Amino acid sequence: MTGKRRTQIFEVSTLYGAATLAAALDAGRFGPRGSARRMLLLSNNATVPETAAGLPDMTGWAQVVSRFDAVLDWNEAIRPFHPGDWRPVDRDAPLWQRLLRRYWDLGEGPIELVVESVHAAPAAALATIFSDADLHVYADGLMSYGPTRERLPVGTACRIRRLLHLDLVPGLRPLLLSEYGVPAETVPSDSFRAILDEITQASPPPAQEMGVERPAVLLGQYLAALNILTEAEEEQLHERMLRGAARAGFRAVVFKPHPTAPVRYSRLLEKAAAEAGVRLTVLDTPMLAETVFARYRPGLVVGCFSTALLTASVAYGIPVARVGTGPLLERIKPYQNSNRVPLTLVDALLPDLEATAKGEVVTDRPTLAQEIEPLLRTVGYCMQAKANPGLRAEAERWLDAELGPATHRYFKRARLTALALPGGFGSQLARQLPGGGAAIRVARRVRKATRR
Structure with a gap:
């Protein structure tokens, strides 16, 4: 004892x-x-x-x-x-x-x-x-x-x-x-x-050496398990990552699947790789994504909103890019879903591979935290307003100054209305809502009326 x-x-x-x-x-x-x-x-x-x-x-x-x-x-x-x-x-x-x-x-x-x-x-x-x-x-x-x-x-x-x-x-x-x-x-x-x-030193070297060629690494998350995407939609997301890497000039791609993802995900990706003229390596050994970064020394890491995207940038200095975050910001439910924060961070910080065909080492910008913190604190207040009342004034100021076509995707209009925040259904009405249950009831009536 x-x-x-x-x-x-x-x-x-x-x-x-x-x-x-x-x-x-x-x-x-x-x-x-x-x-x-x-x-x-x-x-x-x-x-x-x-x-x-x-x-x-x-x-x-x-x-x-x-x-x-x-x-x-x-x-x-x-x-x-x-x-x-x-x-x-x-x-x-x-x-x-x-x-x-x-x-x-x-x-x-x-x-x-x-x-x-x-x-x-x-x-x-x-x-x-x-x-x-x-x-x-x-x-x-x-x-x-x-x-x-x-x-x-x-x-x-x-x-x-x-x-x-x-x-x-x-x-x-x-x-x-x-x-x-x-x-x-x-x-x-x-x-x-x-x-x-x-951890990397203890791992075996890649079974298929890439030589001097720096591949692109694709990160699978298995979002179907979180009920964010269907399995078919997630397969399509992986294909979009691969085709985006091909358009960016990569002829070799390494796919790091989620440990619990179905085997057929890899098989369908192999078909897409053949069509795109890309050499694909699918990793079936359970290991950290960071071990993959160190072993394969990629020229680009692509994902949806995986934490490993930021690790690749901050710990390894590898260019990173995102695919498919836009539609997920609209679909993820409820607004309080904890995945909204990593999704917002990745969408706001990383370049869209399908729009730019290139990645970026995002964490080397000295003003990065100052750039993203006001948005993130506003999203955080909208997610959990009752627990964080001290963030309200800051959220109101940011929404008044920054809410527009480029930033509205991070918020739900009904949520802003329910919280009586700028950007809701009729900003003047939203400012007059008393808060609490009354605000929610009025917001629901307004939302229902706009759907007719």
């Missing part, structure tokens, strides 16, 4: 997240090694975990896990429940804590939890079970720049000590958890890049 020694439990569901934690540890963000037991808790959140590749199966896993003292399995601990939707009722929390302390040999010492997506399972379940543990939240993607998705229980919010995040848009302040006064702290980019280099 470990007695009263402090234990840090790091909950993780992706290799990218595990690499982020390893970088934070290397940078001393959790104190010197030996000051606490470091337990890495794995959660496989796939719809059918038994059929999905686990983190230990991914290239570079051994390098990341070496930073931790032990590895725990959340799926095994709560079986037969699914980690994506299970959490204990409050009255059972003390029992679960006692059982897990014994099952994981945690002893009676204090616990610190380091979790992702604290409002959702499995992080929310852990916060409930270890009800006296300090919480550290880490965000490994672009969603950290958006507002908190749901109101947190008071007993959880008061225990959050900080938000750790990667500096994917250099200098941009995260909105996540800001309404609770949680300070944001960056994971040093050089520490993160060093971890990525370790």
